[in-house]
């Protein structure tokens with residue numbers, strides 16, 4: 471099953487919830503994994519179940535990066551806050567880099583996230 475990682479910085483979490491609600495029908499066919507707080511909000515504010523890793527600043531981004539290395543993740547939607555410095559910037563950079571290394575599609579803003587979700591849905595349909 472298509473596995474998608476969903477991650478959002480605090481200022482972007484409401485955008486993530488909005489995106490997830492808009493694509494709920496598509497995402498319900500995917501296996502979802504998220505960093506801790508993002509996952510908690512998706513669970514409580516949408517109808518979707520999602521596996522939760524640790525919160526980003528304490529290793530959640532790194533855990534998702536490890537899944538990318540293992541070939542377990544088909545795409546990542548990572549809504550980053552471009553206006554706020556993050557204490558775990560090295561972890562964020564490592565996740566972005568490892569997605570590039572393994573050619574895993576990574577979206578860092580909402581509109582790119584729509585393309586990634588729609589593209590993964592199209593791929594899933596064509597392999598059915």
Ligand SMILES: O=C(CO)COP(=O)(O)O
Nearest residue numbers: 505506507508525526527
């Ligand atoms: O910090 C994050 C990504 O870098 C997100 O972590 P949370 O979903 O736990 O807020």
